[in-house]
Amino acid sequence: MSAVGKLTAAVLVAGSAGWIGLTAGEKGITVASLIGMAEMQLAVLMGNDAVAMPGADAPEAEPTGPVIYWRHPDGLPEWSVSERQTADGRAFLPVLASEDLSLGPAPEPSSEMAMAETGERTILYYRNPMGLPDTSPVPKQDSMGMDYIPVYDGENSDDGSVTVSPGKLQRTGVRTAEAVLAPLAATLRAPGIVELDERRISVISLRADAFIETVADVTTGSTIAEGAPLVTLYSPEIAAALAQFLTDVRSEGRLREGARQRLENLGVPGEVIDRIATEGQTTVSIPIMAPRSGVVLERMAVEGMMSEAGDTLFRIADTSTVWVIAEVPEAALMEIAVGTEVRVSFRGLTDGPIPGRIDTIYPEIDMMTRTGKLRIELPNPDGRLRANMFAEVEIMLGGAPVVQVPEGAVIDTGDRQVVILDLGEGRFRPEPVTVGRKGDGMIEIVSGVGAGDIVVSSATFLIDAESNLNAALAALAAPGSTPEANP
Structure with missing residues (x-):
C-alpha cells in the first residue's frame, strides 16, 4: 500500500473510532479497549505486526474489592443491589469497589434501545432535564441541547414517591434508621429562684x-x-x-x-x-x-x-435547707409528678448540678405568664445557696414508651413536618407526621409513622426535593392524559 493510501486509511480508522466511542459507553466498552482495537486496525492497514504495537496486548488492571452493585450489560440506566437478569435472560454485570464508578446519570439510551427496553419497563413520557414543567411524549432536547429524561411506568406515583439508584444513594450519603418504641429520654429546662424555707423562719417580738x-x-x-x-x-x-x-x-x-x-x-x-x-x-x-x-x-x-x-425586733432564718421555685409552661405540667428527678445548676458554682426531686407542685397557674410553679428542696449546709439566686432546673421527663426517630429524620418547613420512608429497593416516599417532645437526639412521632418503619435520617432534603418534583410532573402528565410536546 502506498504512503498516501496508508494515510487515508488511518484517517478513516480514526473517524470510525470516534463514531464507535459514542456508542461504546452504552455497551460497557472501556476507553482502553477502544484504543487497543484502533491500534490493531491501524497496524494491519500499515502492514505492521499487531503484536508489536505498544499497548495492543497490554493487560488491563483486574478490578478488586467487593461487589458494590450490578449494572445492565448494555450500559442502560438500570442498577440492582442484587443479582438479576434482563428480559432476554442476560445477567447483570457486577461492579467492584476499585472500578471507576460513575455516580451521575447515565447517558440517555437511543430511541431504538428505549424501544427494546419497553419489554420490561414502559416509558410514559420525557421530562425536562432542568426540572421545568415541560414534558414530551417523544425524545427531544431543550434549548441548551440537553436530552429530556424518560419517566418509566411506576416512577410517576401520585404520592410523590421516588426511586433512587444505588450509586446516587452512595453519593448523597443517604442513611436510614428504624423508628423505635421506647421511653423518650427528654429533659425540660425551666428557670428557678432560690427562696428560704418558710418553715425555718422565726420572728422575735414582744x-x-x-x-x-x-x-x-x-x-x-x-x-x-x-x-x-x-x-x-x-x-x-x-x-x-x-x-x-x-x-x-x-x-x-x-x-x-x-x-x-x-x-x-x-x-x-x-x-x-x-x-x-x-x-x-x-x-x-x-x-x-x-x-x-x-x-x-x-x-x-x-x-x-x-x-x-x-412589734418585730428580729427575723432569723435557718438556711441549712432552701427551696428552688421553678416555673414551667402550663402544657408541660401534665407530664410532671411529685418525686420527679431534677438537676439544679447555679451560675458561679463549678462543682456541677445538684440532684434533687420535686417536692410540691403548686395548685395555681400564673394568669400573666401561664406557667405553673414547682418546689424543689435542696440541702445547703455550707450556706452557698442564697435567697433570690437564679437557678437552671432540668426536669427528667419519662413516661410511657413512645414512637421516636432521630431528630435529623424530620423535615420541618414551618407549615408541615415530614419524614422520608424507605420502602425498599431504592424507593422512598414522604410521609406527613405529627411530632411531640424532643430529647437526647430523638423526637417523638405522635402520628404518621409506626414502630419498625425505616426512615431516612440524613440527606432528607435531597430526596424530599426530588419527590416533590416527581409529584409535580406526575400532576402535569396524569394517567389517562397524553403529555403534549412543546415546540
Missing part, C-alpha cells in the same frame, strides 16, 4: 409593752446560734407578774402554777422562771434568746426604744 435596755452585737446578715442572747428589756407588766410568782413561791400557795403560766404567756424564758423559783429573788431585766440557729434577716431592735406588744 407580748407586752417593754423598754429595750441592751441589744446583742448582731446585725443583719450575722450568723447566730440557738439560745444566744438578743436583747434585755424591762416591762412593767412582766415585772408585776414576776413579783406575784415570787410571792406564790415563798408562800407555797395554790396560785403558784397559775402565776408561772402567766409568765410563760408573756414570753418570759423558762430558764428565767426556774432561776427565780430556785433563788427566791426576782429580776427587773428580762433576757430574750434566739429560738433557732440561723442568719439574721432583719434587726429592728435599738437600745432605749419603747416596743409595743407585737
Whole structure:
C-alpha cells in the first residue's frame, strides 16, 4: 500500500473510532479497549505486526474489592443491589469497589434501545432535564441541547414517591434508621429562684409593752446560734407578774402554777422562771434568746426604744435547707409528678448540678405568664445557696414508651413536618407526621409513622426535593392524559 493510501486509511480508522466511542459507553466498552482495537486496525492497514504495537496486548488492571452493585450489560440506566437478569435472560454485570464508578446519570439510551427496553419497563413520557414543567411524549432536547429524561411506568406515583439508584444513594450519603418504641429520654429546662424555707423562719417580738435596755452585737446578715442572747428589756407588766410568782413561791400557795403560766404567756424564758423559783429573788431585766440557729434577716431592735406588744425586733432564718421555685409552661405540667428527678445548676458554682426531686407542685397557674410553679428542696449546709439566686432546673421527663426517630429524620418547613420512608429497593416516599417532645437526639412521632418503619435520617432534603418534583410532573402528565410536546 502506498504512503498516501496508508494515510487515508488511518484517517478513516480514526473517524470510525470516534463514531464507535459514542456508542461504546452504552455497551460497557472501556476507553482502553477502544484504543487497543484502533491500534490493531491501524497496524494491519500499515502492514505492521499487531503484536508489536505498544499497548495492543497490554493487560488491563483486574478490578478488586467487593461487589458494590450490578449494572445492565448494555450500559442502560438500570442498577440492582442484587443479582438479576434482563428480559432476554442476560445477567447483570457486577461492579467492584476499585472500578471507576460513575455516580451521575447515565447517558440517555437511543430511541431504538428505549424501544427494546419497553419489554420490561414502559416509558410514559420525557421530562425536562432542568426540572421545568415541560414534558414530551417523544425524545427531544431543550434549548441548551440537553436530552429530556424518560419517566418509566411506576416512577410517576401520585404520592410523590421516588426511586433512587444505588450509586446516587452512595453519593448523597443517604442513611436510614428504624423508628423505635421506647421511653423518650427528654429533659425540660425551666428557670428557678432560690427562696428560704418558710418553715425555718422565726420572728422575735414582744407580748407586752417593754423598754429595750441592751441589744446583742448582731446585725443583719450575722450568723447566730440557738439560745444566744438578743436583747434585755424591762416591762412593767412582766415585772408585776414576776413579783406575784415570787410571792406564790415563798408562800407555797395554790396560785403558784397559775402565776408561772402567766409568765410563760408573756414570753418570759423558762430558764428565767426556774432561776427565780430556785433563788427566791426576782429580776427587773428580762433576757430574750434566739429560738433557732440561723442568719439574721432583719434587726429592728435599738437600745432605749419603747416596743409595743407585737412589734418585730428580729427575723432569723435557718438556711441549712432552701427551696428552688421553678416555673414551667402550663402544657408541660401534665407530664410532671411529685418525686420527679431534677438537676439544679447555679451560675458561679463549678462543682456541677445538684440532684434533687420535686417536692410540691403548686395548685395555681400564673394568669400573666401561664406557667405553673414547682418546689424543689435542696440541702445547703455550707450556706452557698442564697435567697433570690437564679437557678437552671432540668426536669427528667419519662413516661410511657413512645414512637421516636432521630431528630435529623424530620423535615420541618414551618407549615408541615415530614419524614422520608424507605420502602425498599431504592424507593422512598414522604410521609406527613405529627411530632411531640424532643430529647437526647430523638423526637417523638405522635402520628404518621409506626414502630419498625425505616426512615431516612440524613440527606432528607435531597430526596424530599426530588419527590416533590416527581409529584409535580406526575400532576402535569396524569394517567389517562397524553403529555403534549412543546415546540
